[in-house]
Amino acid sequence: QNGFITTQGGNLLCSKIIHLVHNNDVRSQISKVLNECELRMYRSVAFPAIGTGQARQSPSKVAGDMLDAIVEFASRGSVQHLKKIKIVIFQTNMLKDFYEGMKKREGSDLSRRESWMSLLKAFFRCKSQATEKKKVILEKKVDLATFQICGESQENVDAAESWIEDLILKEQFENTISDELIANFDDSQIDVLADLQRRKHVTIQLENKLSPPCIKISGISRDVYFVSVEVQKMVQKMKDTEEERSKAELVYNLVEWRYSASNGKFVAFDKLTNMQLEDAKLAKTQHLTVRINKNKYKVDLNTLQGKDDKGKTIIFQRVPKNEGKL
Numbered sequence: 001q002n003g004f005i006t007t008q009g010g011n012l013l014c015s016k017i018i019h020l021v022h023n024n025d026v027r028s029q030i031s032k033v034l035n036e037c038e039l040r041m042y043r044s045v046a047f048p049a050i051g052t053g054q055a056r057q058s059p060s061k062v063a064g065d066m067l068d069a070i071v072e073f074a075s076r077g078s079v080q081h082l083k084k085i086k087i088v089i090f091q092t093n094m095l096k097d098f099y100e101g102m103k104k105r106e107g108s109d110l111s112r113r114e115s116w117m118s119l120l121k122a123f124f125r126c127k128s129q130a131t132e133k134k135k136v137i138l139e140k141k142v143d144l145a146t147f148q149i150c151g152e153s154q155e156n157v158d159a160a161e162s163w164i165e166d167l168i169l170k171e172q173f174e175n176t177i178s179d180e181l182i183a184n185f186d187d188s189q190i191d192v193l194a195d196l197q198r199r200k201h202v203t204i205q206l207e208n209k210l211s212p213p214c215i216k217i218s219g220i221s222r223d224v225y226f227v228s229v230e231v232q233k234m235v236q237k238m239k240d241t242e243e244e245r246s247k248a249e250l251v252y253n254l255v256e257w258r259y260s261a262s263n264g265k266f267v268a269f270d271k272l273t274n275m276q277l278e279d280a281k282l283a284k285t286q287h288l289t290v291r292i293n294k295n296k297y298k299v300d301l302n303t304l305q306g307k308d309d310k311g312k313t314i315i316f317q318r319v320p321k322n323e324g325k326l
Helices: 026-039 059-074 092-104 111-132 154-171 181-183 189-200 220-256 272-280
Strands: 004-008 016-020 044-049 082-087 172-178 203-207 214-221 255-260 266-268 285-292 296-301 305-307 314-319
Touching: 004 026, 026 044, 026 059, 059 092, 059 214, 059 272, 082 255, 154 172, 154 296, 172 220, 214 220, 214 272, 214 285, 214 305, 220 255, 220 272, 272 314
Parallel strands: 044 082
Antiparallel strands: 004 016, 172 214, 203 214, 255 266, 255 314, 285 296, 296 305, 305 314
8 A cells, every 4th residue: 555565674684675566756655665764763774776777767867856855854853763865876877867966956945955965965976986996906016035945855955945935934924904994095095005015025905896895915924014004094094084074064064164255255164174163162262273265364262353474354253054953
C-alpha cells in the first residue's frame, strides 16, 4: 500500500533495505522513504540514482526530484532522528547533473536549507574529487648491492650466503597506515612521499582503491619508522584541517562577522576568519589581529573597532543568523 517493502540487510553492511515499487514519481518515492526512516528512528539512509537504470529517466530530472524531496524533508522542524542522507552515484557522468541540481537550490531563503545544501555541496565536491583523482604510482628505484663470496668449500660459501640473507631479513620491516583521508592525497603530498622514498631508501605503495585506503612502507626498520611517523603527521594535518573547516562551516551557519568597506557597505569575512573572531569573542579575548585586503587590523572585540598600523579605523559587525538559538 505504501509503495515499498522493508527487509533485513542480509549480507549488506546495513540494518534494513527498503525495496521500492516502480513509480515514475521519484520525488514522492524519496519523500516516502525519508518519512519511513524518521518514523522508524533510523539514523541514516543511502539512495542510488533512482529511475536512471531500467526506467531510463533523465538523470537531470531525477537529480532535481531527489534533491527537492531531501530539501523539503530537511526543512521540516519536526525531524529528530534521521541525521545523514547520502546519494550514491555509480555513473560518473551523472555527477554533473546532481551537482548542477544542487547549485540551483543554493538560493533558498530558509537557514535550515542553507545548512543542508552546504552539506550536500561538500558531499558532491568530495565525490567529484575522488572520482577525478588519477591513479598514483610512486616510481621505485632500487640501488643493488652485489656480494661476492669466496671460501674454502661450497659448504662454507652457502653458509656465508645464508648468514647474509638472514641478516638482511632481520633488518627488513613493513608497516601499513590505513585511513580514509589517504584517498584525498593531492600532488604535493604525493611529491612528499616520493621524496621520502628517495631519501630514506624505502618502498612506498599507495593503495588508494582499497577500503580504507592505505600506504605500505617497507625497508630497513629505522627508515620505515621515520617515514611512518612523517606519513602519520601528514594524515593528522589533513584531519585537523578537515575538522577546522567543519567547525568554520558550523559557526558560519550560526553567526556572521563583517567589516565596513570603503563604500560604506559591510563585507562578510571568510569562514575561517569568521570562526577565529567568534572563538575569540566567546573566550572573552579583548583583542585579535585579522587580515583585510593584505592589511593587518587589531580588533577590539568590546568596541568592535579595528585599527591598522597607520591608525586607520574600521567598524566590525557580529550578526547572529538565528537569534533564538544563540
